[in-house]
Amino acid sequence: MNCVSNDDISVPEGSPVSATMSHSGSNEESQPAALAKDQNKLIHLDPIPDFQDKGEIKPWLQKIYYPQGIEIVIERSDRLKVVFKCKASKRGKNSQGWAATKSESPVSLSKQPVLEGSKKKRSVSRFNLCPFRIRATYSLKRKRWNIVVVNNSHSHPLKFDPDSDDYKKFKSKLREDNDWEAIKKFDELEYRARSNLPIESSVITCDCGLTNEISSFNIVLPSAKPTMINKPKSTSKLRQQRKETFLKIPQQHDFLPNTTHVDSPTVSGFIDDLSLDQPFAALSTATDAFTDLNEIDFTSIFHKPQHPHRQHERHSITGTPVPPNVFSPLTNSTFQYYSPTDELLNSPAHQRPPSVSTHHSTQLVDICEKQSWDPHYNDHSQDSLATPLCEITNSDMCRADTPQRGIGDVLSQELNAIKAIDSDLQIIDESMSTQIFHRSGFDSESPWTPHDQLTQDNDEDSNDKSFWDMNFARQ
Amino acid sequence: MNCVSNDDISVPEGSPVSATMSHSGSNEESQPAALAKDQNKLIHLDPIPDFQDKGEIKPWLQKIYYPQGIEIVIERSDRLKVVFKCKASKRGKNSQGWAATKSESPVSLSKQPVLEGSKKKRSVSRFNLCPFRIRATYSLKRKRWNIVVVNNSHSHPLKFDPDSDDYKKFKSKLREDNDWEAIKKFDELEYRARSNLPIESSVITCDCGLTNEISSFNIVLPSAKPTMINKPKSTSKLRQQRKETFLKIPQQHDFLPNTTHVDSPTVSGFIDDLSLDQPFAALSTATDAFTDLNEIDFTSIFHKPQHPHRQHERHSITGTPVPPNVFSPLTNSTFQYYSPTDELLNSPAHQRPPSVSTHHSTQLVDICEKQSWDPHYNDHSQDSLATPLCEITNSDMCRADTPQRGIGDVLSQELNAIKAIDSDLQIIDESMSTQIFHRSGFDSESPWTPHDQLTQDNDEDSNDKSFWDMNFARQ
DNA sequence: TAATGGGTGCACT
């Protein structure tokens, strides 16, 4: 199936993937193969600017991930790739999150008592164990940077900390770059965070034109959890919901994380550090409980698509430009597909109006916010089990319990079919990877900044039609 | 006892340290406390130049350690400290040592099979597990850099690789600095290495004036191994031997490592990474056997002391200036003492002629060379068990078997007595640390470079006699 | 404070 051209992509049902899912939720870490199915989720993908320099990538990602409460750092880089991960939390005592964060290592290293004096050479705090990765790779062929979210799950609560040093640097860079649009957005975000206003999910548009195809995939790849599995079964149904929510979203906020809880259900996969087995296993119980409730029904995940347009800003429905963003993962599948770039833009999918997603389930939203998005979280309860972040499980983190792998193989089979249809769609066998699409041939800067410089208005003022505009912008 | 003023320091015998040693060699990793005793050794200490810049330290240490077959890298540094360790061997496939080295990780990670998919975030190759550390710390009070060898043992064979990139950089820097003396020495070393000539230990003098005191300590702190324990019991006896060997040393070679095998006997201590327990345990048997035979009788370790003098070059007894160097560790004790700087120089010890050390035991030397110093090692057998480096154990490495700690406490008690006598002598409770002495108040460059500048000819055409010319030029 | 220990961001290899 061609993910770009087919709206009602039915890849999932009856596919090997489905079979895989059937027993994915049952065992914890005992069944590597079984759990592997639960590891991945899909995330929304963004059109990737044609970065002219490696250094442009991080700021672009930061614009996307800061609002999600994720502070990224570079794990490794070279001329051909940059791997990002969550910043290891090691808050200074002066930061407001100090009391909460400093309890991390002791909490996370529950196994330490078992092995006295155990020390790993690197990566000690549990924050550092987070499997979440974003991989940017430069294609010499395409002469473009491509970005893939390798594992869209987290072993820790997500929070936006407007006081973090890195964020301050990021913010000051925005000023340097005169990226007023982004500055406004983040000012708003900061305000909300500092005011303890819940950072509700809002529409974060994407002009990649592939949003609904991706959501189709989500449907196809249900999570192991019953809650996840039930809801979205048909693409069309999903799309319906999206549209419903779509209309109201803009009214809510201009600037918000697309997804409150990026974590996936049973998730975990990808933590391949042996030494972590024990700690994770120890926490699996609480986590599982948490995960179940924390599952975001993916029918509500993809909210607000817009017409994709080639080079620039997505505009929120409310008339305010919406920053591009990555959506949260929905299923535990492992796969990656690759943006066909220009060819893709011409696919039928682009003609159809994209569905919009937002949190339509208030219940789920609440949980999510409590979990990782409620700004209050930053102030008091973070990382404190006494003041449970998650009221349901009393767990302070949404962690991946069992490191597992293997679903990639299953998915790759499924996806190979797709590949056959659209040669530009590349499936990466690598386990648990999802991808942010990019479109090639455009020299747009960061998606947040329209390539013709933005004024500082939030409304639509992009001059040429971008992919997103053409396909999804409703107006 | 004052280590500086007393030649025949008798600190050791009958001390808690001795008691400690009694059972140190018995258990492997099961008894942390017991094994702790075997962990450390002493090393010879050098006068430390008054580094004006942090960056001067590494080259200085490289001059000392390259000849010992140790390639150091910075593990961590900041304005107040620099921690060096052995470079993790990850030979490029193009380097001659490739075939041998690439087997490292599999060999070392014997536990991996146990835990499938286990990966540590950092430090994977066994080379990276080496406990050897050199710590340079800047004292704000003294306004000087002090250098301490924290654990003078290695988990791998030592070899000098004249083809390593780092060495080449080091060498080119010597040229930049017009450090002809050092260049000559290293040219000689390279020649020997490439010619597969054994790099025999030669006299590397030290003008710190504390050399014999240190050797006294060695005597005092026998290793857990019987071979170690028996030999050196009295300082005077040791000194005798040193003098004997001293006279012949110069004749042997021009440029050589003071000690062929820096490894210590039962050694190990200091590897505090839990995940390493298994692999090490697995290898402990072979290692122990090896260690026993590989023990260098410390009566032969400290060969060639000299009269300590304040500012400059140490001159070998033969009349040639000898570069300062670090001697190999002898016992498994953990302690550190601190250079009293100027005060120390005035201690009685400085009046006595230092003893000279060299390998007087050919048997031991042979083993050592086979183990870590024979240049042939570089060419074929390195890291290959098939061509055992150590003919005795067929082990390719002298590794620390069991990570342990605790001896420091015992030793500190012992050393506190010393401290009481000489307030400048600082004992560090930290386990397994030895120290390189420094003298304060002098702006000497690297010890290898005579303070009056050398010219650049390798043969003797330097205007002023260089160390090398005076001592080793054969013609 | 000075000293000392360690985590980890990130690019080089």
Add this chain to the structure above:
DNA sequence: AAGTGCACCCATT
């Protein structure tokens, strides 16, 4: 693809 050299940090005493 990842190990790891190195330095900018932070923590503790």
